[in-house]
Amino acid sequence: MRKLVLVFCVFAISNVWAKSPLTPEVMWQMGRVGEFVVSPAGVVYGLTNYDVEANSGTTDLWLNDLKSGQPVRVAENAGSPAWHGGKLYFLRDGQIWCDGQKLTDIEGGVEYFGIAPKGDKIFYVQRVMVDAKGSAEQYDGLEKSKALIYDDLMVRHWNRWSDGTHLHIFVGDFDGTDIANVKDIMEGEPWDTPMEPYFDAAEIAWNNAGTILAYTCKKLTGRQYAVSTDSDIYLYDVRSGETDNLTRGMVGYDKYPVWSPDDKMLAFRSMARAGNEADKERLMVWDFSAEKFSDLTADFDYPASNVVWDGNKELLFLAPHLGTVKLCRADLKGRVKIVAEGDFDITAFSASGKNIVASLTRQDQAAELYIYDGQFKQLTHVNDRIFDELAMGKIERRMVRTSDGKEMLTWVTYPPDFDPTKKYPALLYCEGGPQSVMSQGWSYRWNYQLMAAQGYIVVAPCRRGTIGFGQAWTDQISGDYSGQNIADYLAAIDQVAAEPYVDETRLGCVGASYGGYSVFYLAGVHQGRFKAFISHCGIFDFESMYGETEELFFVNNDYGGAYWDTENEVAMRSYAHSPNRLVKNWDTPILIITGARDYRIPYTQSIEAHTAARLLGVDSRLVVFEDEAHQVFKPQNNLVWNAEFFGWLERYL
Numbered sequence: 282m283r284k285l286v287l288v289f290c291v292f293a294i295s296n297v298w299a300k301s302p303l304t305p306e307v308m309w310q311m312g313r314v315g316e317f318v319v320s321p322a323g324v325v326y327g328l329t330n331y332d333v334e335a336n337s338g339t340t341d342l343w344l345n346d347l348k349s350g351q352p353v354r355v356a357e358n359a360g361s362p363a364w365h366g367g368k369l370y371f372l373r374d375g376q377i378w379c380d381g382q383k384l385t386d387i388e389g390g391v392e393y394f395g396i397a398p399k400g401d402k403i404f405y406v407q408r409v410m411v412d413a414k415g416s417a418e419q420y421d422g423l424e425k426s427k428a429l430i431y432d433d434l435m436v437r438h439w440n441r442w443s444d445g446t447h448l449h450i451f452v453g454d455f456d457g458t459d460i461a462n463v464k465d466i467m468e469g470e471p472w473d474t475p476m477e478p479y480f481d482a483a484e485i486a487w488n489n490a491g492t493i494l495a496y497t498c499k500k501l502t503g504r505q506y507a508v509s510t511d512s513d514i515y516l517y518d519v520r521s522g523e524t525d526n527l528t529r530g531m532v533g534y535d536k537y538p539v540w541s542p543d544d545k546m547l548a549f550r551s552m553a554r555a556g557n558e559a560d561k562e563r564l565m566v567w568d569f570s571a572e573k574f575s576d577l578t579a580d581f582d583y584p585a586s587n588v589v590w591d592g593n594k595e596l597l598f599l600a601p602h603l604g605t606v607k608l609c610r611a612d613l614k615g616r617v618k619i620v621a622e623g624d625f626d627i628t629a630f631s632a633s634g635k636n637i638v639a640s641l642t643r644q645d646q647a648a649e650l651y652i653y654d655g656q657f658k659q660l661t662h663v664n665d666r667i668f669d670e671l672a673m674g675k676i677e678r679r680m681v682r683t684s685d686g687k688e689m690l691t692w693v694t695y696p697p698d699f700d701p702t703k704k705y706p707a708l709l710y711c712e713g714g715p716q717s718v719m720s721q722g723w724s725y726r727w728n729y730q731l732m733a734a735q736g737y738i739v740v741a742p743c744r745r746g747t748i749g750f751g752q753a754w755t756d757q758i759s760g761d762y763s764g765q766n767i768a769d770y771l772a773a774i775d776q777v778a779a780e781p782y783v784d785e786t787r788l789g790c791v792g793a794s795y796g797g798y799s800v801f802y803l804a805g806v807h808q809g810r811f812k813a814f815i816s817h818c819g820i821f822d823f824e825s826m827y828g829e830t831e832e833l834f835f836v837n838n839d840y841g842g843a844y845w846d847t848e849n850e851v852a853m854r855s856y857a858h859s860p861n862r863l864v865k866n867w868d869t870p871i872l873i874i875t876g877a878r879d880y881r882i883p884y885t886q887s888i889e890a891h892t893a894a895r896l897l898g899v900d901s902r903l904v905v906f907e908d909e910a911h912q913v914f915k916p917q918n919n920l921v922w923n924a925e926f927f928g929w930l931e932r933y934l
Contacts, residue, residue, distance in 0.1 A: 300672035302697060302734035305923035307671070308725055309333050309916055312663040314640060314648045315340065319633040320364035323347050326650060327360055328663060333916045342371055347636060347652060350660055356381070361482070365396045366457065377405070384458060392448060393475070393482040396455065397491030402519060403455035404485065404494060406448050411471045413445040433503030437880045438831050439478030440910035448473040450485065450496060452519060466494070466517050466524065474498045476512060476536075488540045492519050495527075495538035495547060507833040510534045510556055514549050527567060533560055541593050545569055548588050548596055556834040557759075559716030561752045564588060564598055564611060581617040582751045585609075589632050597637075599627055601718045601749030604678065604690050608639070608653070621653060624676075626721040642723040644694065645673040645730055672697035674733040681742065681776050684768040690750070691773045692719065692741040694729040699738075704784040706934040707738040709774040709811075711792025711799035715746040715758050715766070715839070726912055726919070727793060735927055737789070737934075740777045744769035746795075760841045760851040763802060763858035770799065774810065786812070787934045791926075793817035794882060794911065798860065801890060804871060805863025813933035814871040815926060818882050818911050821890040823859035829883040864893045870900040872929040874922065876909035902929065 301307070309331050317326035323346045331338040342356040356362075361372040370379045375390020377383075385391070387407065394405040413419065416428035429442055436443055449470070453463035467474065474496045475484040484497035499512040513528040514535050528535040533552030540547055547567045552560035562584035564577045578585055583600040591597050591610070597620075600609050608621035608630065621627070628648060630639035637653040638660065647664050651657040677693040696705065710729065712719050719741060729739045743750065745766040746758030758766050778785040790811045792800045797819020804814050820826050824844045827836050837843070841851030871894055875887035884905060894901035904925050906918050913922045 300697075301670055303671050303673070303728075303731050304734070305731065305920055306333075307667065308728070308731065309919070311647055311667055311725075313338075313725070314650060314661060314663055316360070316362065317629075317631060317638065317640070317650060318362050318364055319631045319636050319638045321633065321636075322364070322367070324631075324638045324650060324660065325355065325362040325364070325369060326661070327362065331916050333920070336915055336917045338916075342369075344369075345650070345660055347638075347660070352661065361393060363394070363396060366400055368457075370394070370396065379457075385460065392480065393485070395482070395485060395487060397487045398489045399491040400457060401455060402452065402487070402491045403460055404450050404452045404487070405460075406450055406474070406482070406485070408446050409449050409465065410445055411447050411469065414443060415445070418445075434507040434833070435503065435831060439881055440878045441880075447471060448475065448477075448480065450474055450494070450517075452494060452517070464522075466522075467498075470500070471502050472498055472500050472506075481537075483537055486538045486540060488544045489542060490544055493517065493544075494519065495540070497536045497538065507831065508556065508837060510552065510558055510834050512536060514538050514547070534558065534562075535565075537588065539588050539590060539596075541590050543593050545593070548590065550585055550588065557838045558832075558835060559714075559748070559755055559759075559838075561755075562586060564596065566596075566613065575613065575615070577611040577613070577615045578617060579615055581609075581611075583749060587629055589630070591632070597630070597632070599630065601720060603749060604692075604743065605720050606718065606722075606749075621657070623657075624721060628722070643721045644676050644692070644723065647723045647725075672734075673730055675699060676729075679777070681769075681773045683765075683772050685765060689769055689773065690719075690743045691777075692729065692739075692743075693777060694733045694739040694741070696733050696736050696738065699782075701782045703782060705736065705738050705782060706787035706789065706930075707740055707774070707777060707783050708732055708930070709770060709788065709790045710739055710741040711770060711790065711796035711803075712741065712744070712747060713792065713794030713796045715762070715795035716748055716755050717746075718749055719743040719747045720749065731923075735930070737930070738777065738783060740773050742769055742773035744773070759839045760855065762798070762839070762855060767799070767802060767806070770803065771807075771810070778810075789813040789815070789930055789934050791815040791817075792819070794819070797882070800871070801860035802858075802863065804869060805860060805866040807869070811869055813930055814869055815874070815929060816871065816887070816890065817874040818876065818879050818884075819873075819886065819890070820860070820882055821886045821893075822861040823856050825889070826882065826886060829880075829885060831880055861889065861893065864890075864897065867894060867897055867899045870929075870933050872902045872904070872925065874904045874913075874925065875906070876911060876913065877905055877907045878910040881911050 313329040315327035327340045329338045329340040342359045343352045344355045345352045359371040359373045363370045377385045391405040414429045416426040417424045449467040453460040486495045494517045516525045532555035535551045538549045550562040551565045554560045564585040566575045585598040587599040589597045595612050606626040607619045610620045611617045625641045625643045628640045640648045642648045650661040652660050674695045674697045679691045681689045681691045732739045788811050797816040800814050800816035801819050840855040842849040873887045873891050875884040891903040
């Protein structure tokens with residue numbers, strides 16, 4: 282605790298003299314704006330505050346008047362806000378509440394809920410046992426046994442072992458207070474809605490008449506589930522009790538149904554290619570009268586998300602585009618235009634009537650809510666007090682010429698007190714994904730400003746595989762992990778390292794997930810560029826990764842196939858360039874971090890890398906968080922993570 286108290290005191294005292302640098306401890310003082318909904322009464326949003334000593338956070342709901350901008354707390358320890366009939370509904374302790382009154386007492390609690398627009402129906406999502414995998418349930422008198430028994434694949438997913446339970450949708454009559462005639466519309470079905478591992482409630486939507494519930498599900502099991510991305514949009518008819526698969530025959534992900542105001546059309550996001558989770562998300566519309574699908578983004582080479590109808594003839598959506606996430610509009614003829622952009626990311630938006638409220642972030646500002654009326658006006662000011670006292674570094678858009686003659690956007694973040702007459706160490710940041718957005722997002726885990734505040738110039742290239750530069754740029758990385766994107770990394774760090782204010786003898790390389798793989802691979806081919814490496818949850822051994830991970834469609838798409846498929850040239854090239862094949866070249870200190878509950882890139886990958894480094898005489902440090910998965914979320918774990926991260930850089934750079 283002494284270190285935390287010291288940092289807080291310095292932060293407080295510095296208000297008198299000068300702005301302070303960003304620190305991990307200060308980040309945990311920030312409130313985090315979460316999910317939000319808009320109504321004529323204003324916007325209700327979740328605000329999470331953390332207690333480092335308690336090692337936990339609490340989320341309250343706040344109401345912000347759209348005219349005055351004044352916030353009022355309306356519910357403590359609550360989430361999942363929803364407006365209906367002028368009343369605020371929310372979840373607390375797994376039960377549905379309304380305006381401070383508890384409405385349900387459902388055994389086991391519920392995960393999500395949704396009230397039909399007319400108010401006469403409701404759905405809620407609850408975890409139910411479908412097919413017990415535990416030995417205690419299968420063998421009488423052996424209730425203390427802890428075995429899990431499987432006959433097929435998907436034995437675990439993301440951060441949990443498959444125990445035979447699944448999230449199911451329950452539909453019932455609703456009068457504003459009581460729920461009656463409840464039915465599990467997926468009874469006995471061994472799959473989840475919303476889908477794991479993200480369990481996004483936006484995958485379920487009532488039509489406006491309250492007669493049909495659209496939901497997303499991947500109704501596959503075992504091997505088929507593991508190797509496929511074939512989810513579909515299902516339509517459950519409340520009156521008949523029948524379910525229809527709207528997107529049968531569409532082989533990629535189909536998700537996030539959104540009804541038009543007149544219920545004559547249903548919009549959703551769809552990927553055309555099977556087994557590719559990073560295919561372009563098309564904005565599709567199904568016309569019930571014409572019985573046909575339309576792709577509204579066929580001529581727009583960027584993926585759509587957060588789709589909202591604006592009347593019956595146009596839709597609003599978000600799209601990553603050339604380094605930021607923008608608000609876009611499409612009409613039913615497929616004409617798309619960008620209607621709001623700037624040096625920020627729009628991470629989510631919600632609309633009610635003419636009111637559009639959006640969550641905006643920048644690399645130097647955490648999420649706040651803004652109201653849009655042709656331009657964005659800040660609505661919430663949760664962290665203004667903190668950011669007003671922080672010194673932030675300059676963010677530079679730099680274009681880097683790649684080895685194949687392309688122009689690559691690279692974000693460069695400078696220390697707050699940057700002086701071009703001095704020399705600074707620099708960090709190459711390797712993005713995860715590998716297909717993900719590199720833009721103006723704010724992160725509480727991998728934060729460029731936090732790294733820069735410790736005195737480093739941070740170089741973050743939008744290398745091949747990143748999203749927002751056209752689908753061909755995104756696709757290129759699949760089957761070529763060791764190729765062009767690695768050259769992209771080196772082109773970026775080499776260009777910045779050539780600047781007179783960079784000390785090229787003090788370069789570091791850091792990254793997580795695919796970025797962790799990138800670190801492991803670069804450690805074998807960097808030719809002396811770097812003096813320190815940090816890999817978080819990285820892939821080290823492609824063969825063992827193939828057998829240990831859960832969503833096999835990912836490695837099939839990105840490696841090219843299985844390691845035993847010796848006639849597959851793409852797969853064989855991938856396995857031949859696995860980082861473990863180059864470990865004999867490792868000669869630079871490396872910090873390796875993982876979570877014991879990470880089943881996407883299992884923690885054993887990090888253990889393998891650490892073992893190899895130590896046996897080769899390379900200085901290596903292994904940090905394993907026993908109660909974390911692919912990311913580090915708990916406050917005290919996060920502070921340890923940062924202490925290890927910056928301690929390693931301080932030691933070697």
